[in-house]
Amino acid sequence: MHCKIIATLGPASLDYEVMKAMVQYGVRIFRLNFSHADAKFFVPAMEMIRRVEAELDMPLTAMGDLCGPKVRIGEVEGSPLQVNKGGHVLLGPLERKESGKTPFISLEIPLLLQGLQVGMPVNLSDGMLQFKVSRVIVENELYELEAQNAGYLSSHKGISFPGKSHPIKALTEKDRKDVREALEIGIDALALSFVQDASDVADLQDLIRDLGTWVPVIAKLERQNAVENLDAILALADGVMVARGDLGLECPLSALPVIQKRIIRACRHAQKPAIVATQMLLSMVKNPVPTRAECTDVANAIMDGADCIMLSEETAIGNYPVETVRNMNDIAREAEQYYLERLGEPYFPKKEKNPGKYLAYAACLLADNAESKALVCHSTSGITARMLSSRRPARPIYALTSNERVMRSLNFVWGVHPRLVDAEPESHMARAAGFIQRFDGFKPGDGLIITSGQKTPGQKDISTNQIKIYIK
Known part of the structure; x- marks a missing residue:
């Protein structure tokens, strides 16, 4: 499956066997909601995530979702x-x-x-x-x-207050405390609520940097002015979430489907992952099967090109968390088959001076022409993997990196299977070849396309500059 599933942990799913089963049905990211708990509460969840990861030999990502400035009214006399x-x-x-x-x-x-x-x-x-x-x-x-x-x-x-800009920053004092504690327990990514502009994203990134580390920041688009500032937000954020619940209060509901499509398209052009969230299979909180409309909604998000689809109440408090993930997996597989059939071939890049994007496009075309088993790339920062993913190749992408943070950040990216490799040998091409020879998923005689970067005499920084057909 190319699209990734995010599952929110809660009373219904904070169980090792339940979490393991959800991973086996396609969950790669677990959402920890800091609106309802603090980092101390999530310590057992983090331990279980790492246990499942080790047992299934599957990189998993723990995403902390910050509360943000959720505004509520006070006491109403005679309520309700x-x-x-x-x-x-x-x-x-x-x-x-x-x-x-x-x-x-x-x-x-x-x-x-x-x-x-x-x-x-x-x-x-x-x-x-x-x-x-x-x-x-x-x-x-x-x-x-x-x-x-x-x-x-x-x-x-x-x-x-739909459409109104607020003088309140997205990152609250509670959030700052939660960020510090979340990083201490090993959180892999942070989602920032109620983003209005790029400065909100910068505030969180500055805080993470001041704490001496890096994790990806996902900007939650819940306000109309965030949609209007999308390009600037995408330039800074590591990904965005189409948070349709609060966004649906800020804009006309009739406009929400088109807004979703525009955001997803902008994300792909910027090589940043897009998450679609809220009420995807909501009826499965109480029912063992989804509605027809929900199935169509999930499928449409995937055919729009979403990198991730997220479950909230369905897995946090629902009666059927594993069945919900299994249904989402089934829908995704059907939708992806049609999406790739309709696409026909990898997306052609826009007319622009961007050698990296054109190299990724060439690698995807070559993979199709050579009927390769997969694409394998070495990605120090994750950019190469995102470039390949943005072309939406039919073949899976195995992204190799020696950085654990980068490895887990790539779980957000469509079609990417991240793997951790040693920092030696120095040659990225040699690391890729070594992975292919060791990996049981590739059989002798399988053809693969490798993209990697190797410095040339006049090149200061490593960037992707090689494509190779490799037969195991």
Whole structure:
């Protein structure tokens, strides 16, 4: 299977045999949700991930998903309170609350109220209650909202301001603490919630660098302005997540499928992995089989070209975590077969001066023409493997690296099977040939395409500059 499965760990799946079974059905990345726990809680999970990894001889990645500035309202008097369409509520900081019949919604972070204007949307309870600003009572402090639909208003629910830029940074103090502790327990990647622009990504990367290490940063696209800043975010982030839950509150639901496709396409052109998440097989939290619509949704994400598809509640709290992964695996295999059939041949690069991308394209074409068993590349930083993957070859890509961090980061990349190799011999081509000779998955007589980098007299840095047909 070329597409990777991410499974969220929780009460339903924090069990060694369950985790092992999920890996056997295609999970390569386990998501640890720091919104509901801290690093200490996940120590046993990390130990089990490494045990499964050793037993199955399969590199696995532990991704910590940071909480970010999830904004909630305060206590609502009389909660749950019936709100009728056309009814009014007041929104402001708690100290602005006045006695009266109009329900009051308090916010602990007054900064979020800055810049609200008449006509702007405000959503509550994951979008189930929708309002518009009908009157500015005190600029930047107190507003009257008019309900656009009927529903119940309850305390401590999430609130969102679709399309509005917030002065709050994505990386909170809680996140900073979680990052330090997560790295101490051996986390392999970090997902940053509620990214608005590239500076949010830079903040987390700076913190990781200050802590003396490197792990990939996945930018979660949950805000409309993050989509608008996609190119700048992609230039810095190591990958992105199409987090359709919160993103679906920020933009019209009718636009969400097209936004998903645009993001995935942009990721492939930038050689950065794209993860599609939220409600993929949600009915399997309680049911042993998915709905037809869910099967189609998963398949469409794969045919859009997603690198990873993610399960959340389905594996964290669901009744059928292993069956959910197995169903996702089955759907992925069917969808990939059609995707590659429709593609026909590797993606031709855009007209640009990019020798690395054209070399990757040539290697994929050669693999098809020679009917090779696989492509094998040596990838010091992971770039070569991502370049090959972006052409979407039908053959698997075995990416060799001597860096454990890079090896586990490549689990996010479509079609890539990362493997750790020794730093000797110095020649990358020799390392690749040695791996092929040792690897049981390749039989004598199998043809393979090797890409590697070797310095030439006038070359300062190693970059991919060789393609070789290799017969085992």
